[in-house]
Amino acid sequence: MVTRPVASVHPSYQPARRGRHRKAPQRQWLPVGIGMAAAAVVSSLLTAFVIITTLASKFSAKDSVYAVGARAYEVKPQRPRQQVFTERAAALPVAAFASDGSGFVDSQARCRDTQTARAIGRTEGSLVVICLDRTGRLEYHGERLSDRAALATSADATPGRRFVARNYQVSYAVSPTELLVTSGSSVLKREPMVEYREILSTPVVVAPR
Numbered sequence: 609m610v611t612r613p614v615a616s617v618h619p620s621y622q623p624a625r626r627g628r629h630r631k632a633p634q635r636q637w638l639p640v641g642i643g644m645a646a647a648a649v650v651s652s653l654l655t656a657f658v659i660i661t662t663l664a665s666k667f668s669a670k671d672s673v674y675a676v677g678a679r680a681y682e683v684k685p686q687r688p689r690q691q692v693f694t695e696r697a698a699a700l701p702v703a704a705f706a707s708d709g710s711g712f713v714d715s716q717a718r719c720r721d722t723q724t725a726r727a728i729g730r731t732e733g734s735l736v737v738i739c740l741d742r743t744g745r746l747e748y749h750g751e752r753l754s755d756r757a758a759l760a761t762s763a764d765a766t767p768g769r770r771f772v773a774r775n776y777q778v779s780y781a782v783s784p785t786e787l788l789v790t791s792g793s794s795v796l797k798r799e800p801m802v803e804y805r806e807i808l809s810t811p812v813v814v815a816p817r
């Protein structure tokens with residue numbers, strides 16, 4: 609008996625042909641995944657751009673409003689008007705010191721019954737009136753507003769529409785611009801006039817009884 613080697617059966621080698629076998633799952637889905645990732649990145653960038661643009665516009669508008677407000681704040685104050693308002697406000701208390709032909713009503717700065725006012729003045733701290741009697745004699749009547757201290761003394765008319773009264777070593781000069789109180793060459797007090805008026809009238813004549 610002759611034994612022949614049996615050749616094992618092997619499939620014949622088939623050379624791979626190009627283009628027939630494809631790895632469809634990997635090569636077909638790979639471009640799709642890249643496209644989706646790219647779309648997500650682009651969407652994120654667009655969203656960030658929109659947010660940044662919106663915030664920038666808001667901050668820009670806020671800054672512009674602030675700038676306009678600051679500019680308006682610089683232009684709005686007007687010194688002259690405020691000064692006029694302050695002066696008017698300071699002048700309001702004048703109504704509290706009513707005056708007539710004899711001086712200030714309900715005050716020590718008032719002429720006697722036999723006198724008439726020749727000049728009436730008011731400062732922030734004093735009330736003064738220069739009185740004229742029937743003989744042509746002038747008299748100073750003053751009141752200090754801080755403590756209601758009163759002074760009555762003779763006075764003289766001097767050039768420049770001034771009246772000077774003297775009490776011991778102290779002189780009281782009344783003019784349309786100020787009340788000046790001096791002692792010798794020393795100035796004790798200088799008060800600008802807030803209200804002043806002169807009355808040109810004849811001396812008071814009292815009929816004999």
